[in-house]
Amino acid sequence: MNTNSSPSVFGAVRLGYLVIETDRFADWRRFGTDAIGMHHDDLAADLMRFRLDEQECRFLLRRGPAEDVVVTGWHIDDHASFERIEARVRAHGVPVVQGSAEEAALRGVERLLRFPGPKGITQEICTTPVVSSEPLRMLASGWVTGDSGMGHVAITSTRPAQLRGYFDTVFDARLTDYIDETISGMKLKIRFLRVNERHHTIAIAAVRGLPLDPVRTRVQHLNVQAATLDDLARSYQRVHELGFHMALSVGQHTNDKELSYYARTPSGFEWEVGWNPVVVDESTWQPSTHQGISIWGHTPVGQTIVGKLDQFRLGIRSLAHRETTVPALSGAGVPDD
Known part of the structure; x- marks a missing residue:
């Protein structure tokens, strides 16, 4: 629901780009170009970009120790919506x-413009993406972007209501649906939020009953949408052949029906390549709850007892650290429907 007094910006917002901080440039170049199949541009010794389409930048990689997504960039369709979002953030006393x-x-x-976001991920809004005159050089035939944006990000959180409240306040995000799932003995509730017709641009996963975060990175995974089933299958094969770690095998999700797989990036978070998710019809869509993330597939690949113990240790360690939020933009948090 829209808790803002100003007109809604829903539909004028889309995921535009991500900034990743890493010291593993050689591995990322191979992963992005040779495995996933994106267009690659070296800008400097400490900067490179990946493209998915005609826009100059979809992923900006800068050298640094985080090994994580550090910025989420949002393309805003028009200047009026841009200024509306800026005014909202400033009105809540948050620095811009x-x-x-x-x-x-x-x-x-x-x-x-930039301002603070949940889990220490800086949020940026911008207008007028620059179109590159350089032809695409990539192994994939194409990626689905356009008005629905470049994909989605998934975040694990100990404070899911606050995260949902943040994206509702800033972008008028709408709840698409929920998934209840048990992974490695932990009961998870995952909330899926949309800012346009894409089924979800943000997924927020929380452990039921415990303020526990089992993931080291700020972003658990990010998603890009392949143009064809053949593109998905070929990239899956390349990830295996080039020796990158696969997190989950090919499967189909229960809620958005997307066919996908999850590879582990050189920085440790996961990268989902998907194909053919459902598109939300605002006139008929009603939120619902699905049991389990997958209709079939998405089985863990190469998961060991040591890996499970490491995940458990990370979760226990998270109990001692309060998760970074932006209370001024989170309201009281949005309760589950």
Whole structure:
């Protein structure tokens, strides 16, 4: 539901780009170009980009120790919606910083603003993505982007109501559905939020009954949508042949019906390549709860007892650290429907 007094910006927002901080440039170049099949551009010794389509930048990689997604970039369709979002953030007393011309150029955008986001992930809004004149050079035939954005991000959280409240306040995000799942003995509830017709752009997973976060990275996985089933199958084969770790085998999700697999990136979070998810019809859609993430498949690949113990240790360690939120933009949190 829209808790804002200003007109809704739902539908004018889409995931535009992500900034990843890593010291593993050689591995990321192989992963993004040779395994996933994206277009790659080296900008400098400590900067590179991947493209999915005609836009100059979809992933900006900068050198640093985080080994994680550090920025989520949102393309806003029009200047009125951009200014509406900026006004909302400022009205809640949250600092807004204007990006420099150089920062905007690296992201291939205009009119760049940033402000704090949940789990320490900086949120950026921008207008007018720059279209590259350079032809795409990539192994994939194409990726589905356009008005619904470039895919989605999934985040694990000990404070899911606050995260949902944040994206409702800032972007008028709508609840699409829930999934209840048990993974390695932990009962999870996953909330799926949309900001346009894409089934979800944000997924928030929380352990039921415990303020526990079993994932080291801020982002658990990110998703890109392959143009064809053949593209998905070929990239799956390349990930195996090049020796990158597969997290989950090919399967089909219960809620959005997307066919996908999950590979482990050089930074440790997961990268989902999907195909053919459902598109939400706003006139008929009603949120519902699904049991389990998959109709079939998505079985763990190469998971060991040591890996499970490491995940358990991370979860226990998270109990001692309060998760970063932005209370001013989270309201009281949005209760589950």
